[in-house]
Amino acid sequence: MGSPSGPPYDPDDPDRERRERDTEPIPRIGPEDGPGPGRDRPDDPFFSDDVGYGDGPYGEGRSGRSWVRDPESGYEPPPQITEDELAGLRVDASGLASGSRRVLPLEDEPSSLTARYLFPTERFRGEWKRHWIHLATPIAVGIAATFVLGYLSGFLAGQDVGALTTVAVLLWFAVMGWVAWRVADWWYDRFILTNKRVMVVNGIVTRKVAMMPLARVTDMKYEQSPAGRAFNYGTFVLESAGQDQALREIKNLPNPNELYLRVVEEMYEPAAVEARLTKQAEEAKADDGA
Structure with missing residues (x-):
């Protein structure tokens, strides 16, 4: 006699036992069903129905009970996430990461050297002098000239050759004047970033201003030699859609990363920059008011 919804009962059916076995309900296993992880302790909630997902030994779950796992059972507790790891995932009301930032704070105002090249609707983002390694060659030349010409002047003075001694001293002054010129040129050489463009301004007597709109930058990279990684400087290479580029390679910039x-x-998240600046201004105003 078969079931109303199944095939007729056949005692010789070879698959009958398998079908009956497959349709048997799976028994629930509780603490009272024998030894095993959590079964030898009546109060262990290992197989309890009221244990919520997320209960664990590191805190209370939805049921308020601890989740005890035996190491021999093959189950592992949920991973722990430290506060430092969570800091980079949390966001504030503006949608920005509230953890430690990788970008240094922006400058408030441009210097007088830079301000003359900015138009009123442009937002200043920062200016940088080239790394001090840019002066390595002039300084090395100045030090070498001081030692060599100083020794030569002393030697010529002992030989009673006054004219040659004077030439050596004048040559030293010329070398040091060239070094001073290179230092002054380094001081007035600036890399400038705004919300519209990047610029390089250099020159003492003849001023040169090269710029590239951010909207035209199609590719940007920076390169660091072993010395650049050691002293934290690099070379920036900018590619744009046009063939003629007034600004393509900027060498010896500090803090390239x-x-x-x-x-x-x-270039890609101007709204995030504005939100961060607004937040900083509000915090500064609150600190001043306090």
Whole structure:
């Protein structure tokens, strides 16, 4: 006699036992069903129905009970996430990461040297002098000239050759004047970033201003030699859609990774920059009011 919804009962059916076995309900296993992880302790909630997902030994779950796992059972407790790891995932009301930032704070105002090249609707984002390694050659030449010409002047003075001694001293002054010129040129050489463009301004007597709109930058990279990684400087290479580029390669820029993040953020996330600046201004105003 078969079931109303199944095939007729056949005692000789070879698959009958398998079908009956497959349709048997799976028994629930509780603490009272024998030894095993959590079964030898009546109060162990290992197989309890009221244990919520997420209960664990590191905190209370939805049921308020601890989740005890035996190491021999093959189950592992949920992973722990430290506060430092969570800090980079949390966001504030503006949608920005509230953890430690990788981009340094932006400058408030441009210097007088830079301000003259900015138009009123442009937002200033920062200016940088080239790394001190840019002066390595002039300084090395000045030190070498001081030692060599100083020794030569002393030697010529002992030989009673006054004219040659004077020439050596004048030559030293000329070398040091060239070094001073290179230092002054380094001081007035600036890399400038705004919300519209990047610029390089250099020159003492003849001023040169090269710029590239951020909207035209199609590719940007920076390169660091072993010395650049050791002293934290690099060379930026900018590619644009046009063939003639007034600004393509900028050498010896300091903190290239931080500067790279600054430019990329300005290119792709200008709203995030504005939100961060607004938040900083509000915090500064609150601190001043306090």
